[in-house]
Amino acid sequence: MLAPWLLSFAEQVFENRKNGRLHHALLFYGTKGVGKAPLSQQISAQLLCSADLYLTPCGNCQSCTLFSAGNHPDLLIIDGAEKSIGVDEVRAITEFINKTSQLKNNKVVRIINAEKMSESAANALLKNLEEPSAKVYLILTSSDISQLSATITSRCTKHRINITDKANAIEWIKSQVNTANYNVTELLALSGDAPYKVIDWAEQGRIELIYQIIEHIKHWLNGSESNEKLLTLLAQLPDGVTILMNQLSLYFYQRLTEQHNQTQELANESCYFESFSSIIEQCLQFVRNEQHAVGLNHNMQLRSLLYKIERTLCRE
Ligand SMILES: [Zn+2]
Incomplete structure (x- = not known):
């Protein structure tokens, strides 16, 4: 069915x-x-x-x-x-x-x-x-x-192909795997509206790891965690960079909202937007390289991506 x-x-x-x-x-x-x-x-x-x-x-x-x-x-x-x-x-x-x-x-x-x-x-x-x-x-x-x-x-x-009705997709996920302990709406958003990815995470027992990674990304963005620690965690999850992109989007959105509230100059906004686009582009490029270039060293590529993001964030 x-x-x-x-x-x-x-x-x-x-x-x-x-x-x-x-x-x-x-x-x-x-x-x-x-x-x-x-x-x-x-x-x-x-x-x-x-x-x-x-x-x-x-x-x-x-x-x-x-x-x-x-x-x-x-x-x-x-x-x-x-x-x-x-x-x-x-x-x-x-x-x-x-x-x-x-x-x-x-x-x-x-x-x-x-x-x-x-x-x-x-x-x-x-x-x-x-x-x-x-x-x-x-x-x-x-x-x-x-x-x-x-x-x-x-x-x-x-x-x-996309999900046309989120509530429907959430119900479907719940009918396929045991998600009693989790917020499926949140997981679906984290997966980029990819229900089969959520199923996969649940079946592989990866949901705890995902929440752990999210916490670490938050610390990393605040500068209170090293690249190496985050790298070790991200390397354990095949979709790690998707989660990273998702958290970066949230981070930029929050920063932009804060700026709005403080009624700072609009010029700053375009600067943020540029940094954001550049970082997301780097993440997408990473995912593409992973799919297209066989034999690349995953950890080395991931380390280089984290450094690039860090550099872009510092330039703001
Ligand atoms: Zn037949």
């Missing part, structure tokens, strides 16, 4: 398909942990299911059985999570598209982390996007659409 905020996207795709208007290339983008994976998983299963057209795949046909077993011959999955997607992977896609469907039905290609396609891979994929083959669907997903070339994005139907 799809999470409630994903359902409307699945319905939209389903309606288009029913009316024969489904585009052959779909791009789902949005923050990591918002649910692009379960959504594209269900849409793929639905496109492959051989039962008559239903929003949810039947779960009983040969296609659905193969799909749940993870070895459907008419489904190709390319994932750029571990390394970038190169020309060889795109060649495999073209080959797959040109083959006859084994179940005499649709074929689906999923490209996960599509922004990890190299420039030459993206160019090689263009032909498949420009000259669609009958009964072949490409489903691309990306957590960082800004890194995906416009030649690709312009040839796909784009869907920005």
Whole structure:
């Protein structure tokens, strides 16, 4: 069963398909942990299911059985999570598209982390996007659409995946994991409105660590804690920098409000805003490097980020 905020996207795709208007290339983008994976998983299963057209795949046909077993011959999955997607992977896609469907039905290609396609891979994929083959669907997903070339994005139907109703998402999180001791509204905000990230934190037992990190970030921003101490804590959490960005946003917001209350000059505000933008940009760049450059020393990068932020804060 799809999470409630994903359902409307699945319905939209389903309606288009029913009316024969489904585009052959779909791009789902949005923050990591918002649910692009379960959504594209269900849409793929639905496109492959051989039962008559239903929003949810039947779960009983040969296609659905193969799909749940993870070895459907008419489904190709390319994932750029571990390394970038190169020309060889795109060649495999073209080959797959040109083959006859084994179940005499649709074929689906999923490209996960599509922004990890190299420039030459993206160019090689263009032909498949420009000259669609009958009964072949490409489903691309990306957590960082800004890194995906416009030649690709312009040839796909784009869907920005986000939570449309926060209260709804909070209820859903509560139905999935035990969050009795926690403020789920706060956790959802900390995750950047990414419910699956909250689920992940809860399942991995990381929530205590997150609150601990937040306390330490506050001390660090006041100058009462060293970079090294914070670094040790941040390094334990894969999403540590997201939490840091969130706390920095709060910090700048509070500083700006204080200034307003003290009716200081507006000139200071733009100065703060510049520092803020520069720091957030540095954090985003860090997250990108983490995703794109394999083999970087995580701790070294994190240390350098903390020093950069510290320097920017001192310059105000
Ligand atoms: Zn089925």
